[in-house]
Amino acid sequence: MSGTPKIRLRGLSKSFNGKTVLDGVDLDVAAGEGMVILGGSGSGKSVTIKCILGLIRPDAGTIEIDGRDVLAMSRREREAINDRIGMLFQNAALFDSLPVWENVCFKLLAQKRITRAKARDKAAEILAQVGLAASVGDLSPAELSGGMQKRVGLARAIAAEPDIIFFDEPTTGLDPIMGAVIDGLIVDVVQRLGATTVSITHDMASARRIGTTAAMIHKGRIIWTGPAASLGETGNAMVDQFARGEREGPIQMELRK
Amino acid sequence: MQHLLNLVALLGRSVLAGCRQVGGVTLFALEGLSHLVRPPFYPRLLGRAFVEIAYFSLPVVALTAVFTGMVLALQSYSGFSRFGAESAIANVVVLSITRELGPVLAGLMVAGRIGAAFAAEIGTMRVTDQIDALTTLSTNPMKYLVAPRLAAGIVAMPLLVVVADILGVMGGWLIGTTKLGFTSTSYLTSTLNFMQTGDVVSGLVKAAVFGFIIALMGCWSGYTSRGGAQGVGAATTGAVVAASILILALDYVLTAVFFGV
Numbered sequence: 001m002s003g004t005p006k007i008r009l010r011g012l013s014k015s016f017n018g019k020t021v022l023d024g025v026d027l028d029v030a031a032g033e034g035m036v037i038l039g040g041s042g043s044g045k046s047v048t049i050k051c052i053l054g055l056i057r058p059d060a061g062t063i064e065i066d067g068r069d070v071l072a073m074s075r076r077e078r079e080a081i082n083d084r085i086g087m088l089f090q091n092a093a094l095f096d097s098l099p100v101w102e103n104v105c106f107k108l109l110a111q112k113r114i115t116r117a118k119a120r121d122k123a124a125e126i127l128a129q130v131g132l133a134a135s136v137g138d139l140s141p142a143e144l145s146g147g148m149q150k151r152v153g154l155a156r157a158i159a160a161e162p163d164i165i166f167f168d169e170p171t172t173g174l175d176p177i178m179g180a181v182i183d184g185l186i187v188d189v190v191q192r193l194g195a196t197t198v199s200i201t202h203d204m205a206s207a208r209r210i211g212t213t214a215a216m217i218h219k220g221r222i223i224w225t226g227p228a229a230s231l232g233e234t235g236n237a238m239v240d241q242f243a244r245g246e247r248e249g250p251i252q253m254e255l256r257k
Numbered sequence: 258m259q260h261l262l263n264l265v266a267l268l269g270r271s272v273l274a275g276c277r278q279v280g281g282v283t284l285f286a287l288e289g290l291s292h293l294v295r296p297p298f299y300p301r302l303l304g305r306a307f308v309e310i311a312y313f314s315l316p317v318v319a320l321t322a323v324f325t326g327m328v329l330a331l332q333s334y335s336g337f338s339r340f341g342a343e344s345a346i347a348n349v350v351v352l353s354i355t356r357e358l359g360p361v362l363a364g365l366m367v368a369g370r371i372g373a374a375f376a377a378e379i380g381t382m383r384v385t386d387q388i389d390a391l392t393t394l395s396t397n398p399m400k401y402l403v404a405p406r407l408a409a410g411i412v413a414m415p416l417l418v419v420v421a422d423i424l425g426v427m428g429g430w431l432i433g434t435t436k437l438g439f440t441s442t443s444y445l446t447s448t449l450n451f452m453q454t455g456d457v458v459s460g461l462v463k464a465a466v467f468g469f470i471i472a473l474m475g476c477w478s479g480y481t482s483r484g485g486a487q488g489v490g491a492a493t494t495g496a497v498v499a500a501s502i503l504i505l506a507l508d509y510v511l512t513a514v515f516f517g518v
Contacts, residue, residue: 055389079395087393093386097378107394110297156394 004067006031006164006196007052012061013220014047021047022058023220029213034190035198036211036228038242040251044220045200049166052198053087054078065164083111086162086195090169092153094141100127100152101137107160126155130185147178151185158189165190167199171206183209204231204243216242218251285403285477292397292404299405306409310371310468311416317370318363322421325358326350326428334437346437347444348451350429355456356516359421360414361508364467367414368474368500375406375475376496380482380489388480403480406472414468415461422457459515466511467504474500 005028012025021044029035039045050056052063054070063070065081073081094103101123108114114122124134130151141149150170157165170186171179183206190197190210201207207214211228216239224236232243241249333349379402382388391398426448433439475496482492 050389053389053393055392082393083395085393087390089386089390091385093390095382095387095390106396110394110396112297160395 005029005064006033006066007198008062008064008067009048009052010062010064012048012051012058012063014044014051014056014058021220022051022061024061025217025220025222027215027222027225029196029198031196032194033196034210034212034228035196036207036214037198037200037217038202038207038214038231038239039200039217040202040242043217045217046168048217049087049168049198049200053085053166054082083160084163086157086160086165088150088153088157088165088167088170090172092141092149094144094149094152094156096141098141099137100139100141100144103141103152104137104155104159106156111160113160122159123155126159127152129158129189130155131181147174147182150174150178150182154182154185154189158193161193163193163195165193165195165197167197167201167210169201169203170199170210171201171203176205179203179206180209186210202242204245207231281481282473282477285480286407286473288399289403289407289473289476292400293408295400297400299401302401302405303408306406306472307413309374310367310409310472311413314367314370314413314417315420317366318417318421319424321362321366322354322359322424323428323431325362326354326425326430327432329353329358329425330429330432330437334432343437344447346433347429347439347447350433351426351448351452352456354425354429355422355452355460357460357508357512359418359425360460360463360467361504363418363421363464364414364471364504364508365501367417367468368471368504369497371410372471372475372478372496372500373493375472376479376482376493377489379403379476379479380492381479383480383482384485384488398480403476406476407469410468410470410472411465412468414464414471418461418464422460455515459511462515463508463511466507470503470507471500474503 007027007029009025009027012022013020014022025044025048037045037048047056051058058071070078070081095106098106101120102109104123104126105114105119108122109116109119120137123137127134127136132148132151132155136144136148136152141152144152167186170182174182187210197210199207199210208228208231213225214228214231215222215225216236217223218238224234224239226234232240234240234243237250241251329350330346333346334343337343337345379388382402388398388402391401430441430444430448433444434441478492478496478499482488
């Protein structure tokens, strides 16, 4: 791990229709690190990831990947950076008009790194890495259960062997065992690829399994960073309240009484 | 006084929102079109969109055209017989169908089918993050989703209108020969004598423009839809309504350009 972080965010701000979502996010993710971003619903976790991916343009601040400012780049350079990034969406976001094998090899096919004839075998190979049989490749995404969709989504995210992977709530909507299975797969593939990962989650068990470092975002700012293993005993009242899921504490849910 | 100001503010807001919409659609259209000439291209998707528009709209367009031709013959007869001008029926049918009714009615029918289908499909992709997923998989969604549909709309509609023109004339012929006392030869001869290339071509140009508008409004409504099932529903309705109104408005503009006095 050299001096330049893989991803460096400084003063990232974004508001939608006058409502501030990100209020100066500063975050460093070192190469090979497993960063987990924690935070309540609506705290700006997803928006942060979408800004790094280039899906949302921040109002202010800088985003550097490998020390290069991606916001100042030309479209072509930006696309070249995106080529090395994979993303697993919360609901997998599989293309329902395409069979599973085309979903998995979508990026390889789009970049003509593989022919259609060979893509089926390649898909079977990648599906095996996430514990799915080759026959799944011929199904359509709508025929899959939630856990299988997540695994196909993971297969699609890693197919092009990216060096940065984003996971948006990888275990949400799954039973605890399937959640652990997905986490295990994530850890395996990330290790094999040597990739840097940034995950969003509010599942503490998952955060400790897939993360090495954790950061807590609250009201559009990063309020704490530290080792993921220490979650629950960090000494930061807000983080500990969140990690233990306590109703009483410094974070007050804005409920109408 | 405050009420008056509120009223003015409301007016201003709607005008600004309207301008934003028009600007948004225009930029969207230009970007979509620009991808038609910049590789990579997606011939498979173009083919699929083409089949969806041209082939699967054929029955509905054909039925519309036949009945329109039939009604046109019948109505012109009831009007023209008062002046003893029954012989002009074939001319009226072919002129109305090729210049106006073929492209406009086919356009409205296709707007209902295709505008809605495009908006629903792309809208669902938007709200389920599939469009964002395309971007993360090194694929430009404008190029992948929008450009092939625009191209298919521009190419498929004129072909549909050729069919509509022929079937519309045949609808008139059917009524002319069975109910209005024309012989088959006399009806077709007067149709062919009166038909002008300019009428047909202007109709086909209109069809290409309408095809573009239908695909554009479908794609744009879907692409910009927000907020789950309800958002997709609103996008679908919006696409059909906007495409239909634009077809009728542009029909006037194009007619004024082609045949304007």
